[in-house]
Amino acid sequence: MRETPIRIGSHDIVVELAAGGMATTYLAHKRGDAFFARLVVIKRIHPWLLVDPKSGDMLREEARLGAAIQHPHVVHVEDVTNHDREVCLVMPYVESLSLGALLGAVRRAGERIPPAMTSRIMLDVLSGLHAAHDAKDLRGDPLEIVHRDVSPNNVLVGTDGRGRIIDFGIARAASRLCKTRSGDMRGTIAYMSPEQLRRRELDRRADVFAAGAVLYEALTGERLFEGRDEADILIGVLADEIPTVSRAIPDVGLEVDEVLARALCREREERFPTARAFAEALERALPPAPATDVAAFVERFGQSEFSRRRNAIRAFVDGQTIDVPALDDGHGSAASVEARSGKKRDTYRKWSAVLLVSISTAASGGMFFLPRNPSPNAYAQKMAVHLPTTNPAASSDPAEAPPGGSKSDSKPLAPLGSVVTATAPSSPRTPSTPVRRAAPIREKVDKRHSTELQENPYR
Template sequence: MEGQVLGNRYLLLEKIGGGGMAVVYKAKCNLLNRFVAIKILRSEFTNDEEFVKRFKVEAQAVASLSHPNVVSIYDVGHQDDIHYIVMEYVDGMTLKEFINKHGAINWQDAVKITIQICSAIEHAHKNNIVHRDIKPHNILLTKDGIAKVTDFGIARAVTSSTITMVGSTIGSVHYFSPEQARGGFIDEKSDLYSLGIALYEMVTGKVPFDGDTPVSVALKHIQEVPVEPHKHVPSLPYGVNEIIMKAIQKEQNLRYQSATSMINDLNRVLVQPQGGFVGVENFNGQSTIRMKPVNSPRNANESRNNEYNKNNDAKKEKKKNYVAYWIAGITSILVIALAIFMVISLFSKTIQPTYKMDNYVGREYEAVKIELEEKGFKITPTMKVSETVAKGIIIDQSIPPGTDYKSGNYTSLELTVSSGPKMSKVPEVKDREYREAQSEIEANNLKYKIEREFNEDVAADYVIRTEPAAGEEVEEGTEVTIYVSKGAKTQRIKVPNLVGKTELEAQKALADNKLQLGNIIPAGGKGIVNKQLPEAYTEVEEGESVTIWLTVEQAPATDTSQEPTLPTDTSGDGTETKDPADSTQSDVQTNNQNNNGTNVTN
């Protein structure tokens, strides 16, 4: 479902978890620009009114809660046949994943985590909500070590009818209480039993009851006394051992009667780990009464009457006990008969040998699917983006390699399959200005390069096409070539050789070749072309201009070398006097000098 948008708002990014009833996706809220977690009811349950109702109960239950150790609910809705809940996204892992990865947890850390969980349960109980499925799988741990309780999918408000649903036992078999296993009355103490089992697993790395079938595990919850956790972990403080054993008492009246009471002991054991303060709850106490003297003559008759009454009461009590024993015996027989019936129903068809689960990680999904279906497995593939694993290769499997299983249609296996790297569609940018096309390509997490070419139909600077083509799916980061128009292609012409020609001849030669005369240097001069730019025989586009340089024609100079030089007279007043002829000669020389530095116009 990755890539789908729910409620015109939530973009599904990737699957991050799942259970028997729903699948959880990481999503992006486009309205508030934040990550959220979306729980989607599995498709096989969308037509089951009971499951849909139970799914909605979760949203209603958690919506009334506001606590730092409870995952918040933001929204709830449905689209077509998809029912979903929008929740707070917690960046971390489940407590179960943490235990599987690291094994048993240091007892101080385990107690601190349990205090946070118990605080969330206390808040729920004060709002008259019993979770009914407390287990490490439903506890999220943030990277900062904060525990958050989630999955109130089978929670119910506390009423006189808070029991399991007819025909089915709700909860997870390794963690649910004896009363859940029997289908009996469930209250707040049932959550505390499950929390005690979770704490047992945290400090030992294993659950107290295990078996080959759910029925066998359920019977152990009802009948067997668990091995005390300090026998598995001798270094475990006795105070922690006492808290766990009190929390998982089979009789509800012998357990912690409230989450607050359990929190008090958990806080105390951190400073007094040797214990000795965990007491057994007593609910048969009587009020203080005034006793009369046993030997008073005045009370002799009264004493005899009391003795008579006591004997009668004893007979009645004995009779009552016989009835209670008979009822308890019949109840036990019915429970055992029901268990046997369930075992026979499950395993009477075929008795299959036990096999070891193979390791399918790294193998091609389609081949593995055929192999597993032949063995009777129900295969559920989940696609996951991977930058390093090729498309179609298995990344993970829900049943670890080496696990025992019995062949048959009752075994479900979820395979996580690589969908390859993230893909992106090449957007349609044809006939768009190339800078706009660049932005559109980048917005789709793609790179680009520009190639220019002539095109008769597309205006200059507009996109002709792309490679890969528009609509094609490619890996994110792929380079897309954008072909940009240079406009219509013009004819290329060789510039004629103009050197040695006059200005008029040069202009005619250029016109014959569909070129233009550009600048003339010096401006307005007349003469012969001695230089041109572009140079001769260079290819240029039609209509371009050519600049020319001219060698300007010079006027001949006058020869005055044979004319006599007249003496110069100086008047008595010091003024120099020149002959008129001398003045003319000087003017001629000056004129000749000017002619050497200026253009001559004929």
């Protein structure tokens, strides 16, 4: 059980949300002057990664790019704060499920996301991607951002019915502060474009390809490029025939097949030139459902998770100690989340009404949900894939799948070194200030949809 810090900068920690290979994220209560209060998400890099300066550089890059993209379908970085000489990101809290988690929940129920709802979600995501691709710096110069990791786990579907793109931690901009070494590729293999796998220079069309793979998966419930190991997946991306979806799904016409075929062209010159062009073609081929339908669908499949989190928030407000049921990790374990116990402080009484208003506002506009607690191997999967210059499939060395993940989840093709468990540093406390600890919360993971926290603003 890791110790959850009571405070990070000017933010009171409510509960730990997730711990991934690169960072831990917390739900936090931000207080300001004149009784201003709201809920935010804090992303804090793991202390043991601070020995590598590149880890901090990537977080700063995420902050820089995330702040430059202001769009309703992009989760932006609001602020950067320091905690024990560490850089932490502050982001809005949005009640949502990742698309990966939603797909897993829907599959376990023996259902699919209705095609019109999929269209609504993907139109939002493509709109956010286009905004990122067109983003400019303060001087008005194009940043030329390429996300490079568009995947179901980096798409949020909110209880407000909106789709959002997240996690620009490994995005590349023309003026990137943190340079990627030659031969390194960062992202999730099953959603990489052929040119990304071949280590060529990337532009926005690489994200168009990845979005096409996500659209296929959202429509069918099946990952487009599967395989026994990374080599199989690489071969699939580079050479496999793209199957049609119209035969399998009655509500999808041939026009959708044509849209997918163009988005997933191996030659980028033949793809949609922009995410906006992709969205326009998709909207014509598959008219979207209203956002209210998506909102009800997400609420239905995320009901237990949202209730669990809302209970944790209420416990924080009331200063109570409660047991928050953990998502089943397949081993019968449960996580207990302790809120501050004992005598309530006058400060909490004063802020309770304010925070409850904040909770209501977040519920109407969306709160932030993050995938939970992958193994440290998730960092290796997300952070680097080292490929030889010739025949990558033949020389790939399959990596072991993480707990709860599928064999086909992409992994690094070269070891990144061991990752050890560490305890987050805590500040001295007096006996009158009880320690709140939040156990790692694990989720039972669908074989094809690991709800991992990438180095997410989560990943």
